[in-house]
Amino acid sequence: MAARLPRLVSLGCKSFRSPFRNLLSFSRANILSSYNTKLSYLPLRYNSHAVAKLKKSVESEIKHENEHLGEKFPDLGQFAKKLNYTVEHVYGEKTVKLTRKVDDHLIVVEFVVDDDYAQPFDENEDMGMEGQNEGENEAQFKDYDDSTSSFSCDITISKPSKPEAGILICSLEIHSEDFELFSVQYVKNLEDSENSYRGPKLTELDESLNSALVKYLNFLGINSDLAGAIAIIREEKEKREYLLWLEGLKKFISH
Template sequence: MLSLRAFSRSVPRFSRSIARTSMRPAVLPKPALLQPWKQATKPAYAAFSTSSVFREPAAEGDVELLAKLDEEVKHEKASGAEDAKEQKASIDYTLQAGEWQVKDVAGEQEVVLTRKFGNETIRVTFTVADINNLSEDPMDDLHDDALGDEAEYNNQGRDVEGEDDILPPTFPARLDIAVEKANQGALLIQAVIQDGDLQIEEISHFKDAEIANAHTAEKDWTRQSLYSGPPAENLDPELLSFWGRYLEERGLNVEFQNMITDYIAFKEQKEYVSWLENVRKFIAA
């Protein structure tokens, strides 16, 4: 993960090779030959020859950068393997149970889940970019939370354990939930998942289902110009609770919400490792 990755590395690590000099041995000039006539027939090459035979990294720092990238790839693959296995099993189970179809393109941030419910087509869209929406210094947040909760735990007769037992902060995962019906347009429900809770922010109805999905800038502009309904916080609390039930019955229950946050973390980690490998290949080429 990106923001959570910083939390897992509270002490910065530096490549052991930074303190070394260049690994390339110095090229010493050869002594002059005794036969001067042979020197006249031998072509002279500049020290900075660009011939493929003598190809070297563009700069000395490239060697150190490549070493660091190799180290990072190995670390991410080793440290995230077990978590990724558990997340993948949980994600697959929830998606199969809900009969969700997945559109997840490698290298892209957006993921789309689709399923049928009666005469409705439900489309849930989210992005891995949301994982960046953690505080800049999660260690400070954990420290403050631990101090604030210590008295409460003691009052309840519980033992206060170390920071390892404190759950890290979660990121707000935003969802666009489109519910379409043939010839009836679509509902667009914008919500956010955080700390195991789904909060509805806005509920809109569009006669044109394509406007609800807004795959183009033109459709998005049209959607913004239409009345989208009041903020959900202004709705009657009882009415809002019925909307929560409406989503639950369509498969967006607590299990689904937990799966979304796992999916974002899982995909971001996979994309990060792929990014490291692609950047390394570019530098080494």
């Protein structure tokens, strides 16, 4: 067998290379044909007209935004200073965090500026289709106009000096300058929040318990004033993020 092995290899190579060469020849011919007859498939960098048109449009939009916003980025903390909240964020990132201490409570508010991509909340689905009446909406802080834009917001309430007390996680929807409270979740620590019980539907709570819960949150500064500040901060940050996106787009197409 050792003497026949070179012949088998030689025959194998001979039978394999011939069709492969034909395939390469066929593919190369088709590529050259497409290159010469279908110029629309050329890489974008060769289509100078398309690049120039896009760049001009982006530059025009940047100029428009700068004329209305000014080139100086505002300090978002100024919009929550009166409420004693500290604002944490980085331009170029989507998350905004507000923090405040009330007695032994630590309040942390978090939201994102691109929440518009999320599916809108279906009020009927959350409340249930049966047994609805005007009294079932008492969990809301205030009535709101369904036509206004809204976005979600999470608020965690903890007691740093008493970690054994656990944490409350409030899920809210902000409509213009009003809150709608969806749920209040209790967890031992934030790591357990994903798998922990989210709490009951607030519309199904006893009326007195619901009212007491809302008053407790108001005492901690979770009210319409905070909702208004969050709405302003989100709007201002989104404007600047849009401008940064335009500048990034210009930088990409210019290289």
